[in-house]
Amino acid sequence: xxxxxxxxxxxxxxxxxxxxxxxxxxxxxxxxxxxxxxxxxxxxxxxxxxxxxxxxxxxxxxxxxxxxxxxxxxxxxxxxxxxxxxxxxxxxxxxxxxxxxxxxxxxxxxxxxxxxxxxxxxxxxxxxxxxxxxxxxxxxxxxxxxxxxxxxxxxxxxxxxxxxxxxxxxxxxxxxxxxxxxxxxxxxxxxxxxxxxxxxxxxxxxxxxxxxxxxxxxxxxxxxxxxxxxxxxxxxxxxxxxxxxxxxxxxxxxxxxxxxxxxxxxxxxxxxxxxxxxxxxxxxxxxxxxxxxxxxxxxxxxxxxxxxxxxxxxxxxxxxxxxxxxxxxxxxxxxxxxxxxxxxxxxxxxxxxxxxxxxxxxxxxxxxxxxxxxxxxxxxxxxxxxxxxxxxxxxxxxxxxxxxxxxxxxxxxxxxxxxxxxxxxxxxxxxxxxxxxxxxxxxxxxxxxxxxxxxxxxxxxxxxxxxxxxxxxxxxxxxxxxxxxxxxxxxxxxxxxxxxxxxxxxxxxxxxxxxxxxxxxxxxxxxxxxxxxxxxx
Numbered sequence: 001x002x003x004x005x006x007x008x009x010x011x012x013x014x015x016x017x018x019x020x021x022x023x024x025x026x027x028x029x030x031x032x033x034x035x036x037x038x039x040x041x042x043x044x045x046x047x048x049x050x051x052x053x054x055x056x057x058x059x060x061x062x063x064x065x066x067x068x069x070x071x072x073x074x075x076x077x078x079x080x081x082x083x084x085x086x087x088x089x090x091x092x093x094x095x096x097x098x099x100x101x102x103x104x105x106x107x108x109x110x111x112x113x114x115x116x117x118x119x120x121x122x123x124x125x126x127x128x129x130x131x132x133x134x135x136x137x138x139x140x141x142x143x144x145x146x147x148x149x150x151x152x153x154x155x156x157x158x159x160x161x162x163x164x165x166x167x168x169x170x171x172x173x174x175x176x177x178x179x180x181x182x183x184x185x186x187x188x189x190x191x192x193x194x195x196x197x198x199x200x201x202x203x204x205x206x207x208x209x210x211x212x213x214x215x216x217x218x219x220x221x222x223x224x225x226x227x228x229x230x231x232x233x234x235x236x237x238x239x240x241x242x243x244x245x246x247x248x249x250x251x252x253x254x255x256x257x258x259x260x261x262x263x264x265x266x267x268x269x270x271x272x273x274x275x276x277x278x279x280x281x282x283x284x285x286x287x288x289x290x291x292x293x294x295x296x297x298x299x300x301x302x303x304x305x306x307x308x309x310x311x312x313x314x315x316x317x318x319x320x321x322x323x324x325x326x327x328x329x330x331x332x333x334x335x336x337x338x339x340x341x342x343x344x345x346x347x348x349x350x351x352x353x354x355x356x357x358x359x360x361x362x363x364x365x366x367x368x369x370x371x372x373x374x375x376x377x378x379x380x381x382x383x384x385x386x387x388x389x390x391x392x393x394x395x396x397x398x399x400x401x402x403x404x405x406x407x408x409x410x411x412x413x414x415x416x417x418x419x420x421x422x423x424x425x426x427x428x429x430x431x432x433x434x435x436x437x438x439x440x441x442x443x444x445x446x447x448x449x450x451x452x453x454x455x456x457x458x459x460x461x462x463x464x465x466x467x468x469x470x471x472x473x474x475x476x477x478x479x480x481x482x483x484x485x486x487x488x489x490x491x492x493x494x495x496x497x498x499x500x501x502x503x504x505x506x507x508x509x510x511x512x513x514x515x516x517x518x519x520x521x522x523x524x525x526x527x528x529x530x531x532x533x534x535x536x537x
Contacts, residue, residue, distance in 0.1 A: 008270045012263040013314070014170070019259030020097070020310055021174040022252050024060040029220045029249025031058030032184040033195035033242075045085045045138045047420035049130065052089020053413040059185065062094035063307060066344040066362060068186050074348075074355030077190045083358040084143050087344075088130050088365060089413075091337065095122040096409045098312040100257075102320070103401045104264040109394070111268070111320040116401055117391030118319030118326055122312055122333040123408070124383035124390075129369030143368075147360040151353045167306060178235045178252045181218040195220075195242060203241045213238045220245040264317055271321050291331040291374070298335020308333075308340035326384060334374060337366040396465035398472075415441075 056065045069086045072078040078086070102119040105111040137143050187193045198219040200206050207216035213232040214223055219240060223232035235248040289297075302311045312333050318324040341363040348359035373379050393400045422434030451457035 005270055005273060009267060012266045012270070015259055016263035016267065016314070017170045017310065018174055019256045019263060020307075020313060021170050022177060022256030023097075023260065024256075024309075025174065025178045025180050026249045026251070026253030026256055027058060027060035028064065028180040028182070028185070029178065030246055030253060032180070032220055033188060034058055044420055044424055045134060046416055047424060048082045048085030049089040049092075049134060050413045050417035050420065052086040052091075053093040053409065054089075054417065055086075055185075056090045056093025057096050057409050057413075060097060061307065061309065062090040062340055063343040064182070064185070065090040065093070066341075066359070067347045068189055070344055070348050070351060070355040070358055071186050072189055073358045074351035075190055076354070080148075080354050080357050080361075081141070081144055084137060084361045084365075085134070087358060087362045088134060088137075091362075091365065092123070092126045092130060093409065094308055094340070095119070095126060095312070096405060097309040098122060098316045099401065099405055099409075101260065101264065101313045101316045104261045104317075105268070105320045106398055106401075109398070112394045112398065112401075113391040114322060114326070115316050115320030116394050117387045118324070118329045119312070119316050120390045120404075121326060121330050121383055121387035122336075124386040125330070125334065125337075125369065125373060128373060128383055129365070132372060133365060133368060143361045143364055144357075146364055147357040150360050151357045175224055175233060176231075177233055177255075178248065179222050179224055179233045181220055181222040183218070184220060199242050204239055207238050210238045221248065267317055268321055271317070271323060288325075288328070291328075294328060294331035295335040295338070295370070295374075298332035299339040300335070302336040302339025303342050306340075306343050308336040311336040311339070326387065330380070330384060331374070334366075334370050337369075338363070341366060395469070396462060397469060 052065060052069075055068070056062050059065055066087060069078065069083045069090070073080055073083040098119045099116075102112070102115040105115040133143070181198070184195070184198065187197075188195065196203075198205070198217070205216045205219050207213075209215045213236055214225060214230055216223070216238045220242065221233065221236050221240075223236060224230060235252065237244060237248070240248075298311060302308050305311060315324060315329060315332055319326065319329050341359065344359040344362055345356075348356040373383060390400075390404065397403075419434050419437060422430045422437070448457070452461075
């Protein structure tokens with residue numbers, strides 16, 4: 001039985017990873033052009049940070065964003081200082097994937113609370129690290145000067161790109177479905193091309209022979225022409241336009257999302273069966289390892305899979321089912337943050353000193369963040385308690401993860417990015433507009449803080465959400481409650497001997513009322529006759 005459970009776990013884990021692969025590939029096809037257009041050198045630190053967040057959310061991969069930034073810095077398209085701020089944003093944006101994975105536990109309140117806390121502990125560490133190190137870097141250039149000293153005598157190396165074992169297992173099947181043209185975002189970001197460049201033939205691909213897809217040049221998607229037997233993926237269409245390729249990307253994204261949730265559901269069920277009978281204490285002892293060892297394990301796993309998103313997304317369901325404590329999830333995600341920097345470092349080895357400087361800044365940013373937030377228990381509890389609070393919020397409203405993702409990873413970055421561009425454009429009118437917007441936002445934040453603290457706004461909001469959740473639960477449980485009530489009524493009827501058929505009872509009521517009316521009429525007639533007799537007399 002244990003063997004079957006292990007086989008089931010490995011089977012669904014493989015397709016879970018395939019789902020992540022399709023999700024990321026679909027996102028790159030959908031957002032490749034938009035993500036590439038975001039990058040530029042004329043921006044302030046806040047704009048650089050927001051570009052990193054938005055680009056990583058669009059591409060669903062911090063490794064891809066880091067590689068693009070390293071390439072742009074190496075080509076002197078983006079300065080090293082701007083590249084450092086973009087890397088900070090990529091660190092935040094990468095945690096959106098495992099937050100989406102946590103939403104797969106919405107069917108169970110306990111699991112959702114644990115899984116969402118396990119996913120957002122990664123977010124909290126990244127937000128806190130950026131909150132401390134962004135102003136420090138802007139004021140002192142700490143990471144810039146440290147990494148500049150490290151690359152003083154750097155020389156580029158010759159070699160090939162290393163591919164991890166997990167990608168070698170998952171990519172063959174994923175490439176049969178969709179292959180992303182990774183040059184799109186890099187070339188658009190460097191200004192070498194636009195999205196229309198890839199569709200030169202009246203908005204379609206350029207092909208020597210439309211009956212043979214292998215003769216076509218790549219658009220947002222491409223074929224594998226380097227394989228022993230060259231082939232094109234299922235979604236590749238020689239006559240595709242940009243909109244058709246984007247639609248294929250949307251389909252890949254949706255298929256990946258469906259695969260993720262199906263495999264997540266199956267993995268959770270199998271894990272629950274395998275852990276049946278095992279007490280929480282036994283499970284916690286089995287996963288209770290030294291925090292610093294856990295950091296090394298998280299880094300090692302991430303180096304193998306070449307993606308921190310994969311590492312944290314696989315660990316999130318374990319937190320949800322109770323096999324892994326939040327205290328153990330934190331160091332594993334910190335290790336994943338370090339492991340994901342290896343991809344950028346390997347890419348930078350083939351470039352120049354500037355690219356290596358940005359890749360090292362990514363590494364030292366994460367190491368500094370760990371040094372600030374992990375060794376001291378008091379500091380460590382700050383991201384842990386913040387994640388627990390977010391987990392508890394799902395008790396008030398199960399749709400909270402959707403609101404959290406929409407605000408933290410979409411609305412806020414776009415708002416700050418828009419405001420930053422208003423100030424950096426150099427137009428006095430746009431600067432004045434930006435100033436007005438900032439004042440309005442500041443007043444709105446101050447009023448919200450005052451309302452929550454001094455006018456009971458926080459309590460009112462909590463009461464409203466609790467009442468809403470109670471109503472939703474009551475509606476869900478109403479059919480079961482009605483069946484229970486019917487069963488109790490039958491038991492009561494059998495005990496008392498009273499009928500339970502309401503229709504028969506309704507038909508009997510008029511028959512019972514008729515005699516009463518007739519009796520009243522009989523009582524009233526004699527009284528009238530007596531009065532007539534008295535008149536005649």
